[in-house]
Amino acid sequence: MNCGQARNLFSAYWDDEITQGEREWLESHFSSCPSCRREYDALARTLEALSDLPRVEVSNGFADRVLAAAKRRSPAVDRMPVPVRRWVPITATAVLLAIVAAMVMQWSGMPLGPRHQGSVALEQPVLTQPQPVQTEPATPAMATVTSPDWVARAAGVTDSLFDHSEDVEFILDPVTLRKGRAHTVVRVQPEPARGEQAVITF
Amino acid sequence: MGRVAEGDERAFTELVRRFQGRVTNLVSRVLNDREASEDLAQEVFVRVFVHRRNYRRGSKFSTWLFTIAANLAKNEIRRRVRRRNWFSLDALQEVLGDSSPHLADPTEGKETSMQRQQLQGMVGKAIASVPEKYRLALVLRDIEGFPYEEIGEMLNIPGGTVRSRINRARGILKRKLVPLMRREGTQ
Numbered sequence: 001m002n003c004g005q006a007r008n009l010f011s012a013y014w015d016d017e018i019t020q021g022e023r024e025w026l027e028s029h030f031s032s033c034p035s036c037r038r039e040y041d042a043l044a045r046t047l048e049a050l051s052d053l054p055r056v057e058v059s060n061g062f063a064d065r066v067l068a069a070a071k072r073r074s075p076a077v078d079r080m081p082v083p084v085r086r087w088v089p090i091t092a093t094a095v096l097l098a099i100v101a102a103m104v105m106q107w108s109g110m111p112l113g114p115r116h117q118g119s120v121a122l123e124q125p126v127l128t129q130p131q132p133v134q135t136e137p138a139t140p141a142m143a144t145v146t147s148p149d150w151v152a153r154a155a156g157v158t159d160s161l162f163d164h165s166e167d168v169e170f171i172l173d174p175v176t177l178r179k180g181r182a183h184t185v186v187r188v189q190p191e192p193a194r195g196e197q198a199v200i201t202f
Numbered sequence: 203m204g205r206v207a208e209g210d211e212r213a214f215t216e217l218v219r220r221f222q223g224r225v226t227n228l229v230s231r232v233l234n235d236r237e238a239s240e241d242l243a244q245e246v247f248v249r250v251f252v253h254r255r256n257y258r259r260g261s262k263f264s265t266w267l268f269t270i271a272a273n274l275a276k277n278e279i280r281r282r283v284r285r286r287n288w289f290s291l292d293a294l295q296e297v298l299g300d301s302s303p304h305l306a307d308p309t310e311g312k313e314t315s316m317q318r319q320q321l322q323g324m325v326g327k328a329i330a331s332v333p334e335k336y337r338l339a340l341v342l343r344d345i346e347g348f349p350y351e352e353i354g355e356m357l358n359i360p361g362g363t364v365r366s367r368i369n370r371a372r373g374i375l376k377r378k379l380v381p382l383m384r385r386e387g388t389q
Contacts, residue, residue, distance in 0.1 A: 011365070011368065011369040011372055012365075017350075042376055042380045042383075043372060043376050045379075045380070045383055046372065046375050046376045046379045046380065046383075047344055047372065049321070049325050049379060049383070050325065050329070050340075050344045050345055050375075051344065051345070052322075053231065053322055053325060053326070053345065054322065055223060055227050056223075056226050056227045056230040056231075056236060056239060057223060057226070058222045058223065058226050058240055058243065059240065062218070062222055062240065062243075062244070063215045063218040063219050063222065064215070065244060066215075066218050066222075066244050066247040066248060066251075067211060067214060067215055067218070067251075069244060069248050070214070070247065070248045070251035070252065071211075073248055073251075073252050074251060074252055
C-alpha cells in the first residue's frame with residue numbers, strides 16, 4: 001500500500017472501525033512515513049478540538065417554556081380534521097339534482113327511461129281533446145278520457161308549464177296491462193287521418 | 203415516549219430535560235449561533251409534542267428526535283444562506299471566510315482562557331464553513347457521538363454515504379484548522 005491508501009484509512013482508524021490487518025499495516029506505515037504520521041496527528045488534533053468544544057447549556061426554565069409553547073401549538077393538531085371525502089357532497093348534489101330533474105320531467109310528461117314509460121302511462125290518464133279532425137268513428141276499444149273537470153284541472157297545470165303555441169291533438173291507442181307493463185292494443189284500422197294527428201303509445 | 207404520546211405533560215417535560223442539552227448543542231454547533239440555538243431547540247421539542255402520535259413505538263426515540271433536529275437545522279442553514287445571498291454576498295463570505303488574523307496576533311502571548319475561547323470560536327466558525335450536507339454528519343458523529351448507522355437513519359442516507367461525508371468533512375476541517383493550531387503552537 002502507498003500513502004494515499006494509508007490516508008484513506010485515517011478516518012476509520014480514528015473511529016476504530018478498521019480490521020486488525022489494516023491496523024497493523026497502517027501503524028507500520030506510520031513508523032516508516034513521517035509525512036503520513038504528521039497528517040494523521042493533524043487530523044487527530046482537529047477532532048480533539050471538536051470534542052473539546054464546551055457543551056452549550058440551555059437557560060433555566062427551558063422545559064417549562066417548551067411545554068407552554070407545545071400546548072399552545074397542540075390544539076391545532078388535535079383539532080386536525082379527519083380527511084374529508086370530497087366526493088360525498090358532489091355525489092349527493094348530483095343525485096339530488098337527478099332526482100329533482102326526474103320529478104320535473106315526470107310531472108311535465110316528458111319521456112323518461114324505458115322502465116318509466118309504463119308507469120307514467122298508468123299513473124296519468126291520457127289527455128284527449130274532443131277531436132275536431134275527421135277520423136274514423138271511434139271504436140269502443142279507443143277509450144278516451146273526456147271528463148270535463150279533469151281536463152280543466154290538467155289544462156290549468158299544463159298551461160303554466162308549456163308553450164301551447166303549437167298544440168297538437170292526440171289520438172290514443174288503447175293500452176292494456178300485462179304483468180305490470182303497458183302494451184299497445186292495435187285495433188284501429190290504419191286509415192290515414194285527415195289533418196294533423198299524433199299517436200302516443202305506452 | 204409512550205406516555206408522551208398519550209399526552210402526559212410530566213413525561214414530556216422529563217423527556218425535554220433529558221435531551222435538551224444535546225439537542226441545543228447540536229443545533230448550536232451546526233448553526234454556530236448560540237442565541238438562535240435555544241429557539242430552534244425549543245421548536246424541535248414542540249414538534250415532538252405536536253407530532254407525538256407519529257412516533258413509531260419500538261423505534262429509537264433519540265433517532266427520531268435528532269432526525270427532527272437535523273431537519274430543522276438544515277432548513278435554518280438554507281434559510282440563512284438564502285437571506286444572506288439576498289442581502290449581501292460579502293456577508294456569506296464572512297461566514298465562510300478564514301478569520302486567522304485574530305489568532306496570528308503576536309501580542310497575545312501565552313495561551314490564556316481568552317485565547318482558548320478564541321480558538322473555540324475559530325473551531326465553531328470552521329465547522330460552520332463546512333458544506334451543510336457534510337456538516338450535519340460531522341456534528342452528529344464527532345460532537346454528539348452517534349454511530350454511523352443511526353446517523354444514516356437520521357439523515358436518510360446509506361451508511362457508506364455517511365462514512366464518506368464524515369471523511370470529507372474531517373478533511374475540510376483539518377485543512378482549515380491545522381494552520382491556526384500551528385500558529386498557536388509556535389507562539
